[in-house]
Amino acid sequence: MDAFDSVEGQLAVGGIPARLLAQRVGSTPFFAYDRDLISSRVATVRAALPDGVHLKYAVKANPMPALLHHLSALVDGLDVASAGELRHALDTPMPAARISFAGPGKTTAELTQAVAAGVLVELESENELARLREVAARLGTRARVALRINPDFAMHGSGMRLGGGPQQFGIDAERVPDLLAVLAAAPETDFQGFHVFAGSQNLRAESICEAQRATVAMILGLADAAPGPIRYLNLGGGFGIPYSRKDEPLDLGPIGENLHKLIEQQLRPALPQAQVVIELGRYLVGEAGVYVTRVVDRKQSRGKTYLVVDGGMHHQLAASGNFGQVIRRNYPIAVASRFGGPQREDWDGEPDSEREKVTVVGCLCTPLDLLGDGVELPPAEVGDLIALFQAGAYGLTASPTAFLGHPPPVEVLV
Amino acid sequence: MDAFDSVEGQLAVGGIPARLLAQRVGSTPFFAYDRDLISSRVATVRAALPDGVHLKYAVKANPMPALLHHLSALVDGLDVASAGELRHALDTPMPAARISFAGPGKTTAELTQAVAAGVLVELESENELARLREVAARLGTRARVALRINPDFAMHGSGMRLGGGPQQFGIDAERVPDLLAVLAAAPETDFQGFHVFAGSQNLRAESICEAQRATVAMILGLADAAPGPIRYLNLGGGFGIPYSRKDEPLDLGPIGENLHKLIEQQLRPALPQAQVVIELGRYLVGEAGVYVTRVVDRKQSRGKTYLVVDGGMHHQLAASGNFGQVIRRNYPIAVASRFGGPQREDWDGEPDSEREKVTVVGCLCTPLDLLGDGVELPPAEVGDLIALFQAGAYGLTASPTAFLGHPPPVEVLV
Numbered sequence: 001m002d003a004f005d006s007v008e009g010q011l012a013v014g015g016i017p018a019r020l021l022a023q024r025v026g027s028t029p030f031f032a033y034d035r036d037l038i039s040s041r042v043a044t045v046r047a048a049l050p051d052g053v054h055l056k057y058a059v060k061a062n063p064m065p066a067l068l069h070h071l072s073a074l075v076d077g078l079d080v081a082s083a084g085e086l087r088h089a090l091d092t093p094m095p096a097a098r099i100s101f102a103g104p105g106k107t108t109a110e111l112t113q114a115v116a117a118g119v120l121v122e123l124e125s126e127n128e129l130a131r132l133r134e135v136a137a138r139l140g141t142r143a144r145v146a147l148r149i150n151p152d153f154a155m156h157g158s159g160m161r162l163g164g165g166p167q168q169f170g171i172d173a174e175r176v177p178d179l180l181a182v183l184a185a186a187p188e189t190d191f192q193g194f195h196v197f198a199g200s201q202n203l204r205a206e207s208i209c210e211a212q213r214a215t216v217a218m219i220l221g222l223a224d225a226a227p228g229p230i231r232y233l234n235l236g237g238g239f240g241i242p243y244s245r246k247d248e249p250l251d252l253g254p255i256g257e258n259l260h261k262l263i264e265q266q267l268r269p270a271l272p273q274a275q276v277v278i279e280l281g282r283y284l285v286g287e288a289g290v291y292v293t294r295v296v297d298r299k300q301s302r303g304k305t306y307l308v309v310d311g312g313m314h315h316q317l318a319a320s321g322n323f324g325q326v327i328r329r330n331y332p333i334a335v336a337s338r339f340g341g342p343q344r345e346d347w348d349g350e351p352d353s354e355r356e357k358v359t360v361v362g363c364l365c366t367p368l369d370l371l372g373d374g375v376e377l378p379p380a381e382v383g384d385l386i387a388l389f390q391a392g393a394y395g396l397t398a399s400p401t402a403f404l405g406h407p408p409p410v411e412v413l414v
Numbered sequence: 415m416d417a418f419d420s421v422e423g424q425l426a427v428g429g430i431p432a433r434l435l436a437q438r439v440g441s442t443p444f445f446a447y448d449r450d451l452i453s454s455r456v457a458t459v460r461a462a463l464p465d466g467v468h469l470k471y472a473v474k475a476n477p478m479p480a481l482l483h484h485l486s487a488l489v490d491g492l493d494v495a496s497a498g499e500l501r502h503a504l505d506t507p508m509p510a511a512r513i514s515f516a517g518p519g520k521t522t523a524e525l526t527q528a529v530a531a532g533v534l535v536e537l538e539s540e541n542e543l544a545r546l547r548e549v550a551a552r553l554g555t556r557a558r559v560a561l562r563i564n565p566d567f568a569m570h571g572s573g574m575r576l577g578g579g580p581q582q583f584g585i586d587a588e589r590v591p592d593l594l595a596v597l598a599a600a601p602e603t604d605f606q607g608f609h610v611f612a613g614s615q616n617l618r619a620e621s622i623c624e625a626q627r628a629t630v631a632m633i634l635g636l637a638d639a640a641p642g643p644i645r646y647l648n649l650g651g652g653f654g655i656p657y658s659r660k661d662e663p664l665d666l667g668p669i670g671e672n673l674h675k676l677i678e679q680q681l682r683p684a685l686p687q688a689q690v691v692i693e694l695g696r697y698l699v700g701e702a703g704v705y706v707t708r709v710v711d712r713k714q715s716r717g718k719t720y721l722v723v724d725g726g727m728h729h730q731l732a733a734s735g736n737f738g739q740v741i742r743r744n745y746p747i748a749v750a751s752r753f754g755g756p757q758r759e760d761w762d763g764e765p766d767s768e769r770e771k772v773t774v775v776g777c778l779c780t781p782l783d784l785l786g787d788g789v790e791l792p793p794a795e796v797g798d799l800i801a802l803f804q805a806g807a808y809g810l811t812a813s814p815t816a817f818l819g820h821p822p823p824v825e826v827l828v
Binding site for chain 2: 059060063080081082083084085088102103104105106107124125126127128150160161162165166167168169172296297298299301302303304306308309310312317322323324359361362363364365366367368382396397398399400401402403404405406407
């Protein structure tokens with residue numbers, strides 16, 4: 001929230017105050033993504049990472065075409081998780097050779113599209129390799145492949161764990177040598193390297209550093225078995241963003257230093273041809289987006305004040321606490337049409353004379369549709385605009401837009 | 415699951431075995447709704463309810479147009495929760511006078527469409543009444559209205575509570591007399607009656623009976639303050655369906671008897687013009703639908719067997735445990751292409767020689783995409799079809815279909 005300016009006493013996205021932006025969009029609710037915030041976030045990450053490390057954007061975080069096009073000029077590669085995302089990625093100026101396709105359930109049709117496009121396929125299983133070989137043989141081309149490894153360690157403190165123990169993701173580290181032997185005898189494939197992704201949404205730099213050290217150690221142990229030099233080494237990401245006041249933002253400094261050390265002391269000497277890649281989704285775009293919705297009703301019920309808005313969980317499911325969260329916590333929220341002054345200072349702190357405690361609910365006919373539970377906001381009336389922050393990643397596409405038959409919201413890049 | 419037949423050793427929907435149905439649909443994954451199961455469910459409910467009680471379908475449970483059309487010939491009314499649902503309801507042969515519009519965040523545009531269509535508007539707040547009056551005056555017509563009451567009691571044992579205490583839904587019972595006085599002096603409105611809905615997804619007949627008794631007592635206390643005779647009395651629904659083996663199906667018998675008694679002894683004498691309405695969504699369609707998805711990969715990881723399917727939580731979010739559930743439980747699941755014989759007997763019981771323990775995951779690149787956690791199924795291979803049951807309500811529309819950019823699934827009524 002602090003990254004956004006106040007203009008004319010309103011929240012501004014890309015310098016445009018919220019009410020004017022709503023007029024420009026033509027309807028509420030809508031998602032607005034701030035172009036400059038995305039650019040500056042990429043610059044911040046670049047400054048923290050060692051020179052030469054490639055930065056890749058995971059399209060799944062937010063596949064809006066204009067945003068993707070903007071990002072394609074700022075990052076070194078794009079990662080996709082479906083044929084649909086692949087199509088959007090190929091529509092950008094990003095060369096196909098810089099696009100990778102990962103995910104546990106790739107269909108043969110999707111593998112065909114990926115090989116035809118010439119993107120890097122990150123293999124998740126033996127069966128997938130077998131199907132990919134058939135596809136490449138049929139197309140008469142060599143498929144560029146990397147192996148996604150399920151490590152034998154987890155990234156501690158991750159919002160979601162994607163590595164360690166049994167997983168649907170990747171190939172267990174201990175089975176990788178066998179698969180490398182198969183690849184060495186598979187002329188339909190062009191082996192590039194490895195992808196290791198142990199967890200996501202992590203706010204502890206030390207956990208990320210530890211996972212990177214463990215990943216490098218594991219890779220160095222596997223490299224000898226590879227059918228050729230390691231040219232691609234995707235160390236994953238896992239960089240988290242704060243979703244509530246209790247979250248401390250991630251400190252990039254130690255991660256950059258750790259990575260610098262790993263590259264200089266271990267990777268460059270042992271794997272001189274390996275291009276190190278850090279892949280981020282949420283971290284690049286999550287904080288650059290707001291979801292803006294309008295107050296339709298203001299009502300009292302047995303001592304509680306409700307603001308009913310024209311949006312809801314059907315557009316921003318995670319903010320309602322129904323997208324993988326065990327405990328619901330309020331996402332940062334503000335009255336976008338009354339933004340500036342003391343209410344910017346805290347999200348759900350102590351009440352003061354200029355604010356009131358309200359419950360913000362969406363327009364759906366279900367008690368799940370809760371956007372702000374007992375939040376402190378400046379008094380808002382019907383017609384005021386409410387902003388939910390941290391809506392740039394896993395927002396619209398991770399929400400059940402058809403639920404209850406409301407029209408889908410507009411997305412704008414400002 | 416038991417309601418579905420086995421044909422040629424496969425799950426049959428509408429008599430068509432799953433593999434043939436998949437060919438007819440042309441792609442997986444898909445949702446299939448069984449027309450006959452819906453009809454027979456409506457007949458069962460009708461047989462249990464006293465004669466003359468109107469049965470209304472809550473469109474939000476499943477708004478698929480063909481299903482809605484089918485149901486419109488079987489029920490006495492439709493309830494919608496948005497202008498989008500209103501449009502679909504008006505497309506059926508159901509007369510507008512038998513359609514109601516409820517929900518806490520109706521916009522003025524939606525109120526205008528509802529009044530123009532002549533449907534019954536179930537008012538949720540004072541502010542909504544004020545806006546509705548303006549709309550009716552502008553259109554030069556009288557708006558048919560009912561008051562949705564937030565009772566001063568809850569329905570015990572409900573999956574979701576929508577009444578009692580502070581709520582965004584309806585008007586607190588104690589404030590209803592004031593609102594009735596406003597309505598009495600509002601010539602733009604045509605008062606019809608009340609709607610009371612205390613909870614949903616309830617499997618305890620006695621809790622539903624108790625809520626109905628409390629509702630009737632409350633209504634009888636409010637009727638004198640009404641501006642005219644009560645002609646419409648929507649007692650809600652809340653009838654639940656079992657989602658796991660531990661759930662006992664709801665016993666309709668006591669509910670019908672209780673309602674019969676309430677009508678004969680209290681409602682008919684006191685409110686002779688009141689049409690009693692029971693409104694059901696999930697109960698009419700939930701068990702008539704299956705979600706069918708195909709095995710794309712079968713993989714081992716550190717002692718666990720995974721079936722990766724081409725569908726997932728983006729189509730059937732509730733089955734992944736991420737739609738309002740506190741504790742994830744497996745939805746009933748089967749291998750649709752190997753259905754018949756012992757595996758039909760239990761959902762997650764003891765293993766036997768013909769079954770194996772597997773984890774069924776979707777194709778999304780997230781650990782949230784879990785469809786069956788350690789379930790006992792007959793051995794399935796790549797190409798087999800997996801069916802998730804209880805998918806007829808709050809399935810497709812309650813899921814984030816755009817997540818990760820896969821094409822939306824087809825829905826068929828069979």
